[in-house]
Amino acid sequence: THKIILDCDPGVDDAVAILLALASPAEIEVVGITTVAGNRPLEQTQYNARRICTLADRGDIPVYAGCGRPMIEAQGRSAPIHGSDGLGDVPFPEPKLPLQDLHGVDFIIRTVSEAPGEITLCPIGPMTNIALAIVKQPDIAPKIKQIVFMGGAAFCPGNVSPVAEFNLFFDPWAARIVLDAGIPQVMFGLDVTHQAKTSGPFLDDLRQSGPLPSTVSAMIQRYGTGDRCLHDPCVIAWLIDPSLFDGVSGRVRVNCQDDGLRGQTLVTLASGHPGDASPNIQVMTQVDNPRFLALLAERLKRL
Ligand code: BDR
Ligand code: CA
Secondary structure (H helix, E strand, C coil): CEEEEEEECCCHHHHHHHHHHHCCCCCEEEEEEEECCCCCCHHHHHHHHHHHHHHCCCCCCCEEECCCCCCCCCCCCCCHHHCCCCCCCCCCCCCCCCECCCCHHHHHHHHHHHCCCCEEEEECCCCHHHHHHHHHCHHHHHHEEEEEEECCCCCCCCCCCCCCCHHHHHCHHHHHHHHCCCCCEEEECHHHHCCCECCHHHHHHHHCCCHHHHHHHHHHHCCCCCCCECCCHHHHHHHHCHHHEEEEEEEEEECCCCCCCCCCEEEEECCCCCCCCCCCEEEEEEECHHHHHHHHHHHHCCC
16 A cells, blocks of 8 residues: 655646545555645635545544645746636535645655655645755655656646646746655646547546536536546556556756746656666656546546
């Protein structure tokens, strides 16, 4: 069982990732959820995380608020595709669980310190919380088992600029800190997540499968445009069944210049040449979308 901290900015696809994790106790133990400013301001993302846990009847999950802005800039910009409340403006129960007092960054530090080598961090929003945890207490870096994240666009166009993906564009400096921290990582960038499209039959099936799946279906209907990609759930699906995905290994650097290339991920593939820096990241490039959707539907129907 993977012990994870889900670091998120819900966000429709974040919400689906949370639900997929909660529906998969044999493979995943959600130790806590930390929230960050991203798709929406922190006030809204922590509230949304608690609404999602309440929907899944999981009042036992501790939810923490982390950073309310990116590292360098005073303000980030939100993503309009998630509706005005970040969850597609569909009806949700009010949260039945409290917001924890501890700061999200301190929760990450404490949890990793207490269980060295055991915790997988899953950032599916801007990486501000993870970066700040590493900056505040650098000795946690070697104690983190792995970081499995959604962000970047290695071999394909971006979604907020010609080259940049939202999470890394929002806080490129945080991503730089995390990517350079010497921690084993798996990257789910747009290369792979753009293949994780939903379909009409998938949404119809969920709509007819009881209250929670039908709420998820409604939320996804109101999300984005066109193919409605489930970016963030890829991270969780990989932990459940890595055979759904394929990728390459290499090193990744993030552009932090405030120029047209801000947030771009630059990948150096492992070449086998002498002088290669050893690869530290698995860059995912492929998903078997029919099997991915089948897994999601099967799990969501459990809730
Ligand atoms: C990422 O940006 C957000 O809008 C989504 O939640 C996902 O984490 C995709 O670029
Ligand atoms: Ca997200």
